[in-house]
Amino acid sequence: MNKLFAQQLAKARTATGDVDLDALGNLVVAAYEEAERERKRNERAIAMMIEEVDALNRDLEQLVGKRTAELQAREAELASQNFRFEAAINNMSQGLLMFSPDRRLVICNESYREMYGLSADIVKPGCPLRTLLQYRADIGTFDDDVDNYIAELLNTIAQGKTGTKLVELADGRTIAVLNHPMAGGGWVATHEDITERRRAERQIVHMARHDALTDLPNRALLSERLSESLTGAHRNEMLAVLYLDLDHFKGVNDTLGHPVGDELLKAIAERLLSCVGERDTVARIGGDEFAIIQSNIESPSEAAMLARLICDVVKAPYNLHGHVVIVDTSIGISIAPNDGVEVDELLKNADMALYGAKADGRGTYRFFESDMDARVKARRTMELALRRALEVGEFELHYQPILDLKTNMVTCCEALLRWRHPDLGMIPPAEFIPVAEEIGMIVPLGEWVLRQACNDAATWPENIRVAVNLSPIQLINQNLLPVVVNALAFSQLSARRLELEITEAVLMQNTDATIATLHRLREFGVRISMDDFGTGYSSLSYLRSFPFDKIKIDRCFISGLPDESDSVAIVRAVTGLASSLKMTTTAEGVETQQQLEQVRLLGCTEIQGFVFAKPCPAPEIARFLRPVPRLALTA
Numbered sequence: 001m002n003k004l005f006a007q008q009l010a011k012a013r014t015a016t017g018d019v020d021l022d023a024l025g026n027l028v029v030a031a032y033e034e035a036e037r038e039r040k041r042n043e044r045a046i047a048m049m050i051e052e053v054d055a056l057n058r059d060l061e062q063l064v065g066k067r068t069a070e071l072q073a074r075e076a077e078l079a080s081q082n083f084r085f086e087a088a089i090n091n092m093s094q095g096l097l098m099f100s101p102d103r104r105l106v107i108c109n110e111s112y113r114e115m116y117g118l119s120a121d122i123v124k125p126g127c128p129l130r131t132l133l134q135y136r137a138d139i140g141t142f143d144d145d146v147d148n149y150i151a152e153l154l155n156t157i158a159q160g161k162t163g164t165k166l167v168e169l170a171d172g173r174t175i176a177v178l179n180h181p182m183a184g185g186g187w188v189a190t191h192e193d194i195t196e197r198r199r200a201e202r203q204i205v206h207m208a209r210h211d212a213l214t215d216l217p218n219r220a221l222l223s224e225r226l227s228e229s230l231t232g233a234h235r236n237e238m239l240a241v242l243y244l245d246l247d248h249f250k251g252v253n254d255t256l257g258h259p260v261g262d263e264l265l266k267a268i269a270e271r272l273l274s275c276v277g278e279r280d281t282v283a284r285i286g287g288d289e290f291a292i293i294q295s296n297i298e299s300p301s302e303a304a305m306l307a308r309l310i311c312d313v314v315k316a317p318y319n320l321h322g323h324v325v326i327v328d329t330s331i332g333i334s335i336a337p338n339d340g341v342e343v344d345e346l347l348k349n350a351d352m353a354l355y356g357a358k359a360d361g362r363g364t365y366r367f368f369e370s371d372m373d374a375r376v377k378a379r380r381t382m383e384l385a386l387r388r389a390l391e392v393g394e395f396e397l398h399y400q401p402i403l404d405l406k407t408n409m410v411t412c413c414e415a416l417l418r419w420r421h422p423d424l425g426m427i428p429p430a431e432f433i434p435v436a437e438e439i440g441m442i443v444p445l446g447e448w449v450l451r452q453a454c455n456d457a458a459t460w461p462e463n464i465r466v467a468v469n470l471s472p473i474q475l476i477n478q479n480l481l482p483v484v485v486n487a488l489a490f491s492q493l494s495a496r497r498l499e500l501e502i503t504e505a506v507l508m509q510n511t512d513a514t515i516a517t518l519h520r521l522r523e524f525g526v527r528i529s530m531d532d533f534g535t536g537y538s539s540l541s542y543l544r545s546f547p548f549d550k551i552k553i554d555r556c557f558i559s560g561l562p563d564e565s566d567s568v569a570i571v572r573a574v575t576g577l578a579s580s581l582k583m584t585t586t587a588e589g590v591e592t593q594q595q596l597e598q599v600r601l602l603g604c605t606e607i608q609g610f611v612f613a614k615p616c617p618a619p620e621i622a623r624f625l626r627p628v629p630r631l632a633l634t635a
Contacts, residue, residue, distance in 0.1 A: 011023070095109060095189075100186050103128060104129070105124070105125055106125055130150060140170060157181045157187045162178060164179075174194050216282055219285040219291075222291055226281075230346075240292075240294040240303035241349075242303065244330070245288060256320075260325070268327075272290060275306060277295075280292060314327065330364065332357055349368040353369075356376075396418050396618075397417060399416065402586060405604065405607060417449055419432050442473050443477055447487075451491070453466045457493055457498075458492055460622075465498065465499050468499070469500075470501065476513065476514060484526065527549040533552060553587050579603060585605050586604070589609050590612070591611055
């Protein structure tokens with residue numbers, strides 16, 4: 001400051017050396033003003049610097065805050081990812097392991113430890129592979145040689161290959177182990193419990209070759225086993241193929257329903273299994289058809305013995321959901337190598353033999369014969385002709401009179417179905433009725449018989465009834481009552497003049513439902529007769545369950561009269577029983593005068609047979625519908 005003043009003082013001196021006070025004052029003022037300006041410039045510069053520093057600080061703080069927030073977000077994301085990763089690996093159904101190149105555990109999820117019952121204190125990151133395997137061996141979940149296993153595993157990983165292995169544990173579980181190599185020498189291992197999958201796969205394979213209902217082998221497995229068995233047949237070892245078909249099974253399904261039908265099939269399967277040996281095969285090949293491979297037999301007689309056993313076992317009554325059901329079976333038999341050494345050939349021949357068994361009356365068995373092919377073709381021709389016969393009117397009814405022994409008057413005529421084929425002539429009912437039942441024609445055919453019989457009877461005297469036979473399938477058909485009512489209404493025949501004949505076999509199909517149907521028919525006014533009495537299992541029990549109007553004594557008992565004492569005793573017992581129950585008794589098949597006199601003495605009230613009249617067409621029956629002189633019976 002003194003220096004500045006000295007400078008200003010020097011400037012204020014005049015030439016004479018004096019100080020110009022005014023000039024000095026001006027110079028001092030100017031100097032102070034310049035100093036003030038300089039101070040202010042400095043203050044502004046400092047302020048600007050401070051502002052710039054503040055701005056830089058603020059930017060730096062924002063940058064630091066932003067970077068800190070980013071780092072925190074990144075740490076949170078990494079923590080979240082780690083959490084999700086741990087949650088994912090610990091909730092995997094497979095056990096997951098990761099090993100470093102130095103064979104130490106890097107990652108192990110909870111599923112792996114739970115799979116083998118391992119402690120997390122031992123099986124944790126850093127655990128050597130050998131320690132882990134030895135630990136498992138000690139607790140019984142690893143039964144391989146530890147060193148050999150490690151050597152094989154490391155060799156596979158070194159080659160960059162994925163190692164796969166199925167391990168069967170002592171507790172029955174199956175574990176699939178996969179070892180996937182990683183870059184650098186480490187690997188990832190997965191352990192998956194595939195026990196249920198393997199069980200399901202085995203079940204699928206089983207289902208593909210077995211019947212779902214009975215669990216018996218199906219047609220595919222039957223063919224496989226037959227092919228295997230035929231290898232022995234080529235070495236002259238004999239085997240039999242039995243082809244089975246149930247008789248009247250469709251009626252069970254139609255009346256009792258498919259659930260009862262299914263139960264029946266399962267019960268039959270069990271009975272068939274009880275009939276065969278351990279080396280034999282029982283198969284269900286569809287619907288109500290079964291097949292049996294009888295292995296290593298010495299002669300066809302063994303197949304015949306088995307067939308007889310099966311027929312007896314199958315037809316024994318079944319109690320299913322409160323219903324008593326009885327079915328028969330027909331059996332066709334082919335023998336290898338005599339009847340063929342190929343699967344299809346043997347099955348075809350057994351099937352043809354089955355046709356022969358059905359043609360011979362069912363409930364029996366037949367061996368394959370070389371001429372059966374022609375008979376099967378004839379049978380199929382009959383089926384086609386039978387379907388057409390009803391449409392074109394080839395059926396007709398013949399009637400056989402039934403004579404009252406007290407009044408010598410015809411009281412009833414039994415309607416008997418006949419088929420007049422345009423080329424073959426008259427075909428016996430025994431030949432076409434079983435075929436009609438098998439192909440499902442018996443119900444429409446039976447309805448036609450019922451309508452036609454009522455129409456014919458409406459032209460007879462009012463005291464003459466008409467008797468119509470009902471097949472088992474007809475009686476268990478739900479439409480029977482409407483069919484009967486419609487036939488009576490259309491013909492204007494009184495219900496009391498219609499007599500329906502049923503056999504004991506009909507009752508045994510479905511006792512409760514059948515009895516209920518019979519009661520409804522009876523209430524409507526229709527008379528009910530039991531035909532072929534005494535030939536079944538329990539005729540007497542059915543007489544207690546339903547009040548029949550008539551008992552028809554089967555011809556097998558009448559044919560023994562008058563010489564066989566057993567027949568005499570049986571007929572006397574039946575007539576006595578019927579009399580006490582106020583039922584009519586009709587002796588069927590009376591063919592001789594001696595038989596006629598005998599049944600009269602034994603108490604029969606009616607007769608039916610050749611001794612009086614053979615069945616005849618409807619136009620010829622009129623001559624029998626009048627009182628018959630007693631001497632006329634001595635033909």
